[in-house]
Amino acid sequence: MAKRKCPLCKTRKASRQCSKYDTFICSVCCAENRDEKLCSSCTYFKAAQNYSSGKIAQKKEDSIASVDLELIDVVDDYLELAESGKVTQARIGLEKLNDRYPNEALIHFGIAVTYSFQENHQKAKSYLLKAIEIDPLYAEAHFNLALLYQLELNLYGAIIHFRKVYEVSESIELAEKAEDILTNYEDILIKKDGMDLNSYMKNQETFFLGFTEMEQNNWKKAIEAFQKVLEVKPNHLSSMGNIGLCYGQLTEYSKAITYLDMALEIDHEYEPAISNKAIFSTLLDGEPLPKGKIRVGYYGNTSHKK
DSSP: OOOOTTTTTSSOOEEEEEEETEEEOOOHHHHHEEETTTTTTTTTTTHHHHHEEEEEEHTTSSSSSGGTTHHEEEEEEEEOOOTTTOOOHHHHHHHHHHHHOOHHHHHHHHHHHHHHHOOOHHHHHHHHHHHHHHHTOOOOHHHHHHHHHHHHHHHHHHHHHHHHHHHHHHHHHHHHHHHHHHHHHHHHHHHHHOHHHHHHHHHHHHHHHHHHHHTOOOHHHHHHHHHHHHHHTOOOHHHHHHOOOOOOOHTTTHHHHHHHHHHHHOOOOOOHHHHHHHHHTTTOOSSSSSOOOOOOOOOOOOOOOO
């Protein structure tokens, strides 16, 4: 089915719904005729701004400065091809385009979308992260990355990128979607743990600090960090398990077992606590820890219980 021509230039295909002209126009005319007030809610408005600023900033013959806004249409064509079911064919085309213009955030975003269509979330994440590395203000890339973190039950990662969307997006619709999701997260956290988003994020960062101390064998400092997590969230499973592990590394096995038992009271199937307790129960305080695999718990997604 042939697509309508842009009523402004009468040459390119009309692929963008324009709020200013109340009809479909092409992306080039969209960029050339944009109005900051009338077009502020358009999801393509920021993409056009990014490309224009990229041209000014790079000033290199082999960069986007030598490429006009037709590139947006080309990427869009490939994404339409992917939506029609020809995902691999679309990605091959985008990858060839990426070989020519490796510093274009939009192309990396397009490749990420093709991987998302095939539920290859790790590949999609890698290309979204590259798009954001190129353009840290790319709201659509932040939004899609947040959705992938949400699928992984990585609430911390999802919150970071939904917040970024709300901060940088010039699309009112996209910003409102991010805000609604963040509000829903906060409602759940308040009902479940009695903490708002800021408290959750701060507690998460404290946990990361403890985990970093563990990686450096700073067992006492790690225990201090995990204890701070428990002060905010007393039933935090991974912190209990990690405190138990740290005391085990300090050969204080009695204390280790106390914390591992506390973790198992919350989730009797928590495998790191089960395996570590099995090791520590055979030892007396002060005995050297035998070489073997010790399990480490991670914040959040460690319990079988939802």
